Amino acid sequence: MANAAASATPAPRARVQAMMEYHPPLGSRDALRLDFNENTLACSPKVREVLGSISAGSLTRYPEREPVEAIVAAHVGVRPEQLALTNGVDEAIHVLFETFLEADDELLLPVPTYTMYEVYASATDASAVPVQAADDLLFPFERLIAAITPRTKIIAVANPNSPSGSVATRDELLELARRAPHAVLLVDEAYFHFHGETVIDLVGVVPNLVVARTFSKAYGLAGLRLGLLAGPVALMRWVRRVLSPYSVNSIALACLPPALEDTAYIDWYVGEVLVGRFDLEAALDNVGIRRWPSRANFILVDIGPQHREFVRLMRAAGVLVRDRSNDPGCDGRVRITVGTREQMKQAVTALNDAVAELRIGRSKQ
Numbered sequence: 131m132a133n134a135a136a137s138a139t140p141a142p143r144a145r146v147q148a149m150m151e152y153h154p155p156l157g158s159r160d161a162l163r164l165d166f167n168e169n170t171l172a173c174s175p176k177v178r179e180v181l182g183s184i185s186a187g188s189l190t191r192y193p194e195r196e197p198v199e200a201i202v203a204a205h206v207g208v209r210p211e212q213l214a215l216t217n218g219v220d221e222a223i224h225v226l227f228e229t230f231l232e233a234d235d236e237l238l239l240p241v242p243t244y245t246m247y248e249v250y251a252s253a254t255d256a257s258a259v260p261v262q263a264a265d266d267l268l269f270p271f272e273r274l275i276a277a278i279t280p281r282t283k284i285i286a287v288a289n290p291n292s293p294s295g296s297v298a299t300r301d302e303l304l305e306l307a308r309r310a311p312h313a314v315l316l317v318d319e320a321y322f323h324f325h326g327e328t329v330i331d332l333v334g335v336v337p338n339l340v341v342a343r344t345f346s347k348a349y350g351l352a353g354l355r356l357g358l359l360a361g362p363v364a365l366m367r368w369v370r371r372v373l374s375p376y377s378v379n380s381i382a383l384a385c386l387p388p389a390l391e392d393t394a395y396i397d398w399y400v401g402e403v404l405v406g407r408f409d410l411e412a413a414l415d416n417v418g419i420r421r422w423p424s425r426a427n428f429i430l431v432d433i434g435p436q437h438r439e440f441v442r443l444m445r446a447a448g449v450l451v452r453d454r455s456n457d458p459g460c461d462g463r464v465r466i467t468v469g470t471r472e473q474m475k476q477a478v479t480a481l482n483d484a485v486a487e488l489r490i491g492r493s494k495q
């Protein structure tokens with residue numbers, strides 16, 4: 131007969147018990163996917179060719195990441211020892227936090243920002259210190275500087291930021307790194323291709339700068355889970371101790387070189403998004419819906435109290451968008467991913483209909 135001790139389940143750490151459950155609103159996504167900032171079309175055809183040629187025999191081997199890390203390092207202009215491939219940027223964040231955050235440390239982050247920074251911070255015993263952006267959602271540079279303490283251990287900056295699309299300048303990032311020499315400055319360039327500006331050239335030059343990039347957005351490989359972390363060897367050697375040597379699988383590794391080589395495809399896709407963003411901005415201005423200036427493949431818009439209805443109407447019209455109302459300072463705001471110019475025509479039609487039905491923006495009575 132089972133006694134009480136045998137039937138009790140082991141308790142997780144107190145911090146884990148206190149964590150919020152994170153539910154990505156997935157379910158059926160058989161529609162125009164403007165809710166996750168993904169590539170809305172496909173990856174390069176060159177990647178599809180390689181996918182078709184992967185043999186069953188090759189799957190029997192553990193993945194070998196070093197040769198591909200060398201190719202990626204050359205592509206982004208850092209030394210191979212300065213770069214680690216990861217299972218998406220999410221793993222890069224997780225591993226970086228596990229490597230550096232002790233119980234008394236602080237993670238400084240401008241908010242609103244990418245939700246997973248706080249999730250992974252909660253999995254450590256450190257505390258997250260959110261620094262709220264003003265209503266314009268611009269990068270709160272002065273407030274961040276003022277929030278630096280001797281306990282600050284990591285400063286996480288998504289650049290461009292999500293969900294706002296706002297950016298920090300190179301000078302601001304350099305100044306942050308200089309003011310907090312005892313902390314790691316993580317610059318998450320997940321949306322780099324749509325912005326075009328980077329600080330990855332400063333890796334190894336600025337001793338506390340670490341840069342992350344993803345292959346989930348412009349490259350259209352979110353399902354393969356591929357990211358990178360680049361930083362000075364003195365920091366990366368510790369990250370590598372924590373990182374699983376096999377977390378990037380061999381199919382992802384096989385697909386990465388052709389994805390990088392096909393720069394024409396990335397240029398084409400980014401060009402489509404930039405035109406699509408311009409068209410969506412014009413449509414929003416036309417119906418009088420407030421938007422925040424974005425340097426990424428999405429736009430944050432102010433729908434107001436009817437945000438849930440708006441998301442529902444867009445879904446009914448076959449367009450998925452993301453309610454960001456739970457983000458700090460974002461009540462009533464919805465994020466719309468930008469796809470190709472053709473896709474944005476469908477999105478704009480759905481938007482116009484929803485705005486008219488809800489009588490918001492200029493159609494308000």
Ligand SMILES: Cc1ncc(COP(=O)(O)O)c(C=O)c1O
Nearest residue numbers: 218219220244288320344346357
């Ligand atoms: C700022 C930012 N970083 C990282 C990620 C996740 O990237 P990955 O798919 O490589 O884990 C996202 C995804 O939305 C993001 O917005």
